[in-house]
Amino acid sequence: MAAQETMVKRTLIALAAALVASAGWGLGARESTALSPDSMAFPGVRPSPFxxxxxxxxxxxxxxxxxxxxxxxxxxxxxxxxxxxxxxxxxxxxxxxxxxxxxxxxxxxxxxxxxxxxxxxxxxxxxxxxxxxxxxxxxxxxxxxxxxxxxxxxxxxxxxxxxxxxxxxxxxxxxxxxxxxxxxxxxxxxxxxxxxxxxxxxxxxxSGFGFWDDAAGELVVVLNGPEGVQSSAMSGVGPVFALAETPDRGLAAATFDPGSRRILLLERDAGGGPFRQTTVTVCDGTNGLFLAWTPSGWLFVYDEVRSTPPGRWSWELVILSPGPRTSGRPRYRRSVLSSDPSLLSGFRALITDGSIFILEMRDELRLLKTAAP
Structure with a gap:
């Protein structure tokens, strides 16, 4: 009986691992790659949160x-x-x-x-x-x-x-x-x-921007196109979000859902219609997101708050880059740009000329640069 229970447990664990892998989730610290980006300090600067x-x-x-x-x-x-x-x-x-x-x-x-x-x-x-x-x-x-x-x-x-x-x-x-x-x-x-x-x-x-409106409790997207400037609300997105254009000039958003502890991706074609929602990864908690399209697929940057016992916390700055896609949902490679016990209040990022630039905002500013995948 004990042998059968052990076999059942192993089978369930294997099935769970397969489901997690197929969904592109569960990329833990042991599956992360530590990056060594270029780093530029801002000595003597005590920055505002903006x-x-x-x-x-x-x-x-x-x-x-x-x-x-x-x-x-x-x-x-x-x-x-x-x-x-x-x-x-x-x-x-x-x-x-x-x-x-x-x-x-x-x-x-x-x-x-x-x-x-x-x-x-x-x-x-x-x-x-x-x-x-x-x-x-x-x-x-x-x-x-x-x-x-x-x-x-x-x-x-x-x-x-x-x-x-x-x-x-x-x-x-x-x-x-x-x-x-x-x-x-x-x-x-x-x-x-x-x-x-x-x-x-x-x-x-x-082409536009988005912001969280506390008056309505929703994300507002302002787009600047051939028909002029238009604003609209976007449902399904929380206060922690990122926006980007899809390859066909549609709209995409990444957001963090604290209830399920997941980062979600919402996409809509240029022609309009409902947003398609997919789960990207599990995340313990984040203060910021960045989203950009690459030739291989969507790339995400986010900061993750991780527990480091006993009773301590660490703030990691993470790049989630698209891996080779065979079938089903895309798989992502998790790379850690930095990890530090000091609070990461936010960051700014952009991709240009084959490089990712990230402005890290802790008690001090630091600019990081690494090759884009």
Missing amino acids: ASLLRHGGSVAVVYADRDTTSLRVIEIPVDGALPKEAPRPVFVDKVDIVSPLGGSFGLHASAVVDGRLHLLYLDREKEDRPLLKRVREDAGGWRLELVEPFGPPVGVLVGVDGRPMDVWAPGSLLLRGETTNLVLRERCVPRGQAVLLDPERETPS
Whole structure:
């Protein structure tokens, strides 16, 4: 009897393992590959929770706010070649807070490259009772600054058919800046944090972005296409998400479902219709996601909170890259970029010219670079 029970248990374990493998789940630490990416430190920088990483000409631009200098700054690093050990001298944009203590929205901004020049929309606080929304654009002489009214948190920057930037912000409703008047995209809107670009690597105008709306408790997607700028809600996606275009210019989203502890992928063709949902992998917990299409399939970057007994935690930065696909669901290779007991509050990522750039946001900033699969 004992031998039969042992055989049954072994059979069940084998079946469970086969099911997990066929679903592409269960890629544990022993099946992970430890990567050794290039690493660039930002010495002396205490960052805000908000940062941007985008392609700017032959460089990757990092936009961040420094708590010690209460300033918004930009650093550019060439796309080609290895990363320097330390970040080059930053370009000062503006002092964005002079009142202590710093608020929770310190450093909040939206960014885009418009006609080859950086365009930033950001919060400033000149006095305790006077918050401002500012717009700056790169100019031959430095930065050209303007105030944006009415005041509200920045959400995104799009580009019109005439090549002019179109600011999107939320002073209670979601507004799109027009030539003569502002267009209301949503009557009531309370964005949470920074919006997520569909295509941070694109130097031509962005096709859109998404953000979590606390007023409605849903993901809002703003798309900029031939028919103009349109906003819509996307169901089935939680506050932790990433967006990307499908190969046929459709829409895809990755999201974390805390109830099932799974990262999910939702895809919809360019022609519209319902989203198709598949499970990507099991995850103990994550604060951020990145999604991008590669010639081999979908690539994911996420941070995973893992328990390291006794009573300790570790934050891993993980790349999930598509493996060879024979039939059924795709299989993924799990690679660990970094693992550290210090809190990973977030990250930004983009893929360009065969490399993945990832801005790691802990107590300090660190830029990582590794070859794209």
